Amino acid sequence: MVKNNMILKMFLDLIALIIVSFPLLAIKLWASPYERGFFYDDSSLALPYKDQTISEALLAGLGFALMVATILIVEIIRGVKGKSVRDKYLCGSEIPGWVWESYTAIGVFTFGAACQQLIVTVAKYVIGRLRPHFYDLCVPVPTSMEQVERDLGYVQNFTCTGPLANHNTMLDMRLSFPSAHSGFAMYCAIFFIMYIQVKAKWRGSKLMRHVAQFIVFLAAWYVGLSRVTDHMHHWSDVAVGFAAGAAFAIMTFVYIYKPKKYLARDSYETERTSQPEFLPRPVLMRT
Structure with a gap:
C-alpha cells in the first residue's frame, strides 16, 4: 500500500505540473498579444534597439542549475548527518531519504516557477505594452x-x-509588461534564500550563509537592471516582475513546501543532541 501511495503521489505531481505548464506553452505557441497603440510623441518608446545581455534560455538554465545543485548538496549533507527522512521503498528498491527530500524540493520549486511564469505571461498578452525600443x-x-x-x-x-x-x-515587441526575466530571477533568488535559511545550517561561520544569499539576490537584481539598460523593458515592468517573482517564491515556499516541519525537526534534533551524555553522580547512600 505504501509503494502504491508513493507511485500515485509522483503521478499526481506530474499531472499537476502538466496542468500548469500546458497553458503556458499554448499561450506562447498560439496566442496573440493585445494590439495596443501608441502616442506619436511618446519618448519612452524611442530608445535604440539592442541585443539583450541575458537570454531567456541562459537565465532558465542558470536558475534551475543553481537550485538543483543547491538542493542536492544540502540534502546529501543532511542525509549524512542523519537529519533526512527515513529511506523509502519504491518498486522493490530502497531510495535514500535525501533522494526523496530532493525530489520534493525540486518538484515544489519547479511547480512554483511554472505558476509564476504563467501569471506573468498571461499579463504580457492581455496588456500588450510596447517595449522601449x-x-x-x-x-x-x-x-x-x-x-x-x-x-x-x-x-x-x-x-x-x-x-x-x-x-x-x-x-x-508587444510583450513588455511585466518582465518575465525579472520575475523568474527574483523567484529563484527568494526561494534560494528561504531554502538555505531553513535547511542549510553550518556552525563554522555565522555570515557565510548570508553572503551566499546576498550574492544570489544581487544576481537577480542585476538581471532586472540589465533589462532596463538593454532597452527591453520599462522600469515599471521590471518592478512588477520583481514583485511577482518574490510573492510567488514566498507563497510557494511557505504554503506548498511548508518549512515548519523542517524547523520543528531540526529544533528537536538540536535539543536532543544538546543534552549531556553523562549520568549525574549518584547520591551516596548512608551506611
Missing part, C-alpha cells in the same frame, strides 16, 4: 494621419517598415 525596431508609419489628428496623436493602425520588423520581432 518600439520606434527603432518597428519604424511605424500610421495608416491615416487624419485619424491620428482626430485621436489627439494616438496611433492605433500603423505599419512597421523597419529592416528588422518581422512576425516574431513584432510579436515580442
Whole structure:
C-alpha cells in the first residue's frame, strides 16, 4: 500500500505540473498579444534597439542549475548527518531519504516557477505594452494621419517598415509588461534564500550563509537592471516582475513546501543532541 501511495503521489505531481505548464506553452505557441497603440510623441518608446545581455534560455538554465545543485548538496549533507527522512521503498528498491527530500524540493520549486511564469505571461498578452525600443525596431508609419489628428496623436493602425520588423520581432515587441526575466530571477533568488535559511545550517561561520544569499539576490537584481539598460523593458515592468517573482517564491515556499516541519525537526534534533551524555553522580547512600 505504501509503494502504491508513493507511485500515485509522483503521478499526481506530474499531472499537476502538466496542468500548469500546458497553458503556458499554448499561450506562447498560439496566442496573440493585445494590439495596443501608441502616442506619436511618446519618448519612452524611442530608445535604440539592442541585443539583450541575458537570454531567456541562459537565465532558465542558470536558475534551475543553481537550485538543483543547491538542493542536492544540502540534502546529501543532511542525509549524512542523519537529519533526512527515513529511506523509502519504491518498486522493490530502497531510495535514500535525501533522494526523496530532493525530489520534493525540486518538484515544489519547479511547480512554483511554472505558476509564476504563467501569471506573468498571461499579463504580457492581455496588456500588450510596447517595449522601449518600439520606434527603432518597428519604424511605424500610421495608416491615416487624419485619424491620428482626430485621436489627439494616438496611433492605433500603423505599419512597421523597419529592416528588422518581422512576425516574431513584432510579436515580442508587444510583450513588455511585466518582465518575465525579472520575475523568474527574483523567484529563484527568494526561494534560494528561504531554502538555505531553513535547511542549510553550518556552525563554522555565522555570515557565510548570508553572503551566499546576498550574492544570489544581487544576481537577480542585476538581471532586472540589465533589462532596463538593454532597452527591453520599462522600469515599471521590471518592478512588477520583481514583485511577482518574490510573492510567488514566498507563497510557494511557505504554503506548498511548508518549512515548519523542517524547523520543528531540526529544533528537536538540536535539543536532543544538546543534552549531556553523562549520568549525574549518584547520591551516596548512608551506611
